[in-house]
Amino acid sequence: MTLFEEITEHFSDPIFDRHSRLGDATVILSRDALPGVIRFLREEKRFDFLMDLTICDGGMEKSPRFEAVYHLFAFERKERLRLKVPVEEFDPHLPTLTGEYRNADWLEREAWDMFGVRFDGHPDLRRLLMYPGFEGHPLRKDYPKDRRQPRIGPGSTPATAFEREPALPERLGKALTAAGVADPGEEIMYLNMGPSHPAMHGVVRVMAALKGETITASDVEIGYMHRCFEKEAETHSYMGVIPYTDRLNYVSPLINNVGYVMAVEKLFGVTTPERCRYIRVILSEISRIVDHLTCIGAFAMELGAFTVFLYLMKARESLYELIGEVTGARLTTSYTRIGGLRGDLPPGFDGECRAAFRKIRKDISECDRLLTRNRIFYDRMRGVGVISAADAISFGFTGPCLRASGVSHDVRKSSPYLIYDRLDFEVPLGTEGDNYDRYLVRIAEMEQSMRIVEQALADLPDGPVNLDDRRMTLPPKEEVYNSIEGLMNHFKLIMDGHGIRPPAGEAYFPVEGGNGELGFYVVSDGSGIPARVRVRAPCFHMISALSYLIRGQMIADVVPIFGTLNMIAGELDR
Amino acid sequence: MGIEQLIGRKALTTRLDAAVGWARKYSLFQYPFATACCSMEYMSVACAHYDIDRFGAGLPRWSPRQADLLMVVGTVSHKLAPILRQVYDQMCNPKWVFSFGVCATSGGFYNNYATVQGIDTILPVDIYVAGCPPRPEAVLDGLIKLQEKIRNEKQQY
Ligand code: SF4
DSSP, rough: OOOHHHHHHHHHHTEEEEETTTEEEEEOOTTTTTTHHHHHHHHHHHEEEEEEEEEOOOOTTTTSSSEEEEEEEEETTTTEEEEEEEOOSOEEEOOOOOOTOOHHHHHHHHHHHHHHOOOEOTTOOOOOSOOOOSSSSSTTSSOTTTOOOOSSSTOOOOHHTTTOOHHHHHHHHHHHHTTOOOOOOOOEEEEEOOOGGGGGGTTTEEEEEETTTEEEEEEEEEEETTOHHHHHHSSOOTGGHHHHHHHTTTTSSSHHHHHHHHHHHHHHHOOHOOOOOHHHHHHHHHHHHHHHHHHHHHHHTTOOOHHHHHHHHHHHHHHHHHHHEEESSSSSSOEEEETEESSSSOTTTHHHHHHHHHHHHHHHHHHHHHTTTHHHHHHHHHTSSSSOOOHHHHOOOHHHHHHHTTTTOOOHSSOOOOGGGSSSSOOOOHHHHHHHHHHHHHHHHHHHHHHHHHHHTTTTTSOOOSSOOOOTOOOHHHHHHHHHHHHHHHHHHHTTTSSOOOOOOOEEEEEEETTEEEEEEEOOOOSSSSSSSEEEEEHHHHTTTTTHHHTBBGGGHHHHHHHHOOHHHHHHHO | OOOOHHHHHHHHHHHHHHHHHHHHHHHOEEEEEEETHHHHHHHHHTTTTGGGGTTTTOEEEESSSGGGEEEEESBTTTHHHHHHHHHHHHHHHOOOOEESSHHHHHHHTSTTBBOSSOGGGTTSSSSEESSSOHHHHHHHHHHHHHHHHHSSSSOOO
C-alpha cells in the first residue's frame, strides 16, 4: 500500500487532493485533518523531521487566499512529503504543531509574524523577526515592499524606540515559570547579551535569567538582520534573485547559488551538462571548507585561541583567492546561472586548487595540534551544549550539528544531487552531540570535502557548461549581434515583464549547505517573477534550540555553544 | 609676558593640532559593529594577510567607551538601528564613523521595509567605502583617507 493510500484510508473525507509532480509527493488536506495526519505520519510513518513550514500568499483574488506548506522528511526511508493546507483570508488560523515538533515553535512564530496566520494552542505566539511595534505582516502580497516603519530617525532617540519593548523580567517571566522558578523571593539576575556583542556575531540577542552563574531560563531574540530575502525575491526576476542568494549565507555563497538555481531547474525539469555539474560540486565543496574554517576560527577566537583564528583565516584567504579567480568576486559570487554557470573554470585552476589544498591541510593540522588535545579547550567543549539525537531531530537540526549527535543524515547521501552519488566520501559522525563533537565533525568534513574536490578534478569532463535551452540560457554573443532571432531571444530573457519563465508549479530542492540542509522552495505562477521563494535555512532551526541548549549551563558556556552552532545572520533572519 | 605673545596664540595651537592629529590618526581603536556579509571581509582585513595593524588601527575594542572609531560593517535594519545609535552615543569624543560597504552607506540593494537606507539617517558618517563587500584593499584605502581627514581636522581636546 502506498503512503497516499494509507493516509486516505485513515482519514477519508478531509483530504482534498494529492499529487506527485516533479518527484515531490503532495497531499492537500483540510485544517481539521492536519493534527491527526501529522501525528499519524510522525508516529507510524517515521516522518521525524519537520523540515520547513511556510505560508504562501496567493493574493487577494485567490480563495482561499493562503496556503500553509509543511515539508516533512522521513530520514530512515529518505522520503519526503509535502502537506498543504488552504487557509482562508478572514481570520486565518491553523492548529499548532508544537506538540509534535519542537522547531515548529519558531517556524509558527515566523509565519505569524510574516503572514499574520494564527496558530491555535501555540504557547507563545509573538513576533520573531520584526519588532513589537511593527504594524502589519510584511510578506503578505498587499504589504508594499518599501513601506518602512523606522524606529528611529533624525531627531528621535533610541530611548523612544525601546519604549514598546518589554523589560527583561517581564519578558523572561514565562520562561522562568516554565523552568519552575516562579518564586519571586529567589535571587535572579537578569543579563542581556547582544545584539552588539563580540560573541553574538553582532545580531543575536540572548536574554538570560541567572542564578549565580547558571542560566535558569533564557529568551533568544533574532531578526536584527532581517533583509527581506523572500520579499525581494517576489519582486525580482528569476535571474535577479541569484545575487540575493549570495547574501543569505555569505560564508558559503556558492552552495546557496547552486541550491537556488537547481530549484528553478527542477521547475523546468532540466538537468545541466556534465561539466557544469562537476564544477558546481567542486565549488560547493570549496565553499563548505570556507564555511567550516570560518566557523572554527571564529569560535576558537571567542574562546581566546587567537592564533588558531589567524591560521584559519590565512587558510581561508587562499580559498578566497581561488574563488575570486573563478567567479570574479571573493564573497558575493553569483556564479551560477539557471541552466549553467557564468563561465568555465579559468585555465590552470586544477594546479592552483591542489596547491591551495596543500596549504590548507597544513593549516588545519596546525589548528588540530593547537586545539584538539588542548586541556582548556577540551574542558570547555566536552560535555557542554549536549543535545541528544532525538532532540536534535525534533529541533530540525541538520548538517554537522546533527551528525555530531550521531545521526547520519547528509543530503549528499540521502537525496544525492549533481554527481555526489558517483563520488567516494565519508560522512563523519560524532557520538555525544556536544560542542567538542561538533568541532571534530567539522574538522573531519573539511578533509572529506577536499577529497571530493580532488576526485571531481581528476575526472572533470570536457564540454559546455551551459545548457543549450533558449528558455533559460542566454544565446551566444555572436548570435545576439548577428541575427535578429538571437537578439530577440536575448531581450526576451532580459527585459522586464519577460525574463525566464518556468512553467507554473512548485519545487523544493534541498542541498547540503555548510551548516545543514539548505532547501529552496520556489513557486512559479508562470510569470517572469517568482510567486514565492522560501529558503529553509539550516541555522534557523539550530538557533531555535539555543535556549534549550544553554539552560543549566554557565553563562560563559553560551559563547562556545553559540559558536559551534554556526549561526549565519543572513540566512537566520533572511 | 608669556610665550603666546611672543609667537602668537594661533601658531602654537595649529602646531599642537597637527601633533595631536598625527597621534590620533595612528591610534584608532575601532568598535566593529559587524552584522552581515561585509564582516567576512572585515575579518580578512583584520587578519594577518591584509593586516590593518600596519595602519595603527589594529585593535578592536568591544566597548564603546574604549573606542573612537565606529566601523559599521554590514546592513543595518530598523530593528537594529536604535542599538547602533546607542552605541554611537556611548562613545566618547572625539569619535569617527566608518561606513563599510554599500549597505551601511545607502541600504545597498535592499530597498525594502526592513533596511535602513544608509546609516547617515541616524548618525554622522566620516567616510564611506563603496563595494558589496568592499575588497580589503578598498577598506584600507578608506582608512588612509580617514586618517588624512583626522590629521587635518581641527582637534578638540
Ligand atoms: S554591502 Fe553587500 S556584502 Fe556588505 S553587508 Fe551589504 S549586501 Fe552584504
